Amino acid sequence: MSVPIKGNTTSNNSTPGGSFRNQAHTQNTGSGGLIVAQFCMSNSVSYSSATYGGFAMTQLYQINRSGLGQRMAFFYLENPPTGSNTLRVNFSGSQWNPLSTHIRSFTNSGGIGNSLRSGGSATPHNASLTVSDDSLIMMTSCSINAITSQQIPTGTNQSYSQHNTNRQVATGAISSNAGHSAGSIALRATSTFGNISLDRTEILGVSSPVSTGNGDFFLVM
């Protein structure tokens, strides 16, 4: 396997003020293209669909965190159009609360792997995700209180955007460029106090080309 290559990111924390939000984002050029989008907003409405450059994105999950009054979602699209395009997310009705959006592009990706979600649990919230060799992990959390770390793996703080959707949201945390070895990866999210959720998703690398050894081969006609 080889590690996915991280591309452009776009992060926004505005109020849609309607039943959809458009966000420009530039997808990098290269094989194994992948675009992912993490969202969090008040659960007063739900996510109905998302598109990038007019192509329908796949909803990996949408979860209603009723204790936090928030709805979190993850959409992705393999082999998206490259260049600057609009990512549109549609809602079941008008959203007048702030929306947390984090969009990230990849190239050299094998798509989406394992994904698990854990609701609010007392800080520090510990969890894990089993991944394949050379995968990356994306993480996001929500809490009533300020979020203080996103650790991938546990003990290694990763940078993230802290958004305010009338709750606190950490979005955009991702593994270091080297990727992980296959196996169970320990993860941790922390907040100043109280409960914090922890959602994690594997970004797969691509299989390495089959070696031809010393280069000798037979061509059978």
Next chain:
Amino acid sequence: MITIISKIELEGEDNLKSSDVGYTSDVDVINEINEAYDASLGLFLGENRTKLELNLVSVSSFFSETPYVNEARTQVENTEGLVLIEITNINQL
């Protein structure tokens, strides 16, 4: 990190429309834009959120006195693919 500046205006009778108008890396420009937003449309949305959800208030009432507001809450790592001008002074908006 680069921050995209958006223009927020009324679309139709009751929706917000956001258009990107420039970018900046100047923290003072970002703060000035967002403080003005928070004191105007942000304040209106905060005070009327429930009424907006229940259709008891229309956001058009805010825009009857203010044609548009700016907001600087989109962050990108680079300007690749962006056809936007750099804003170094809020008076450029």
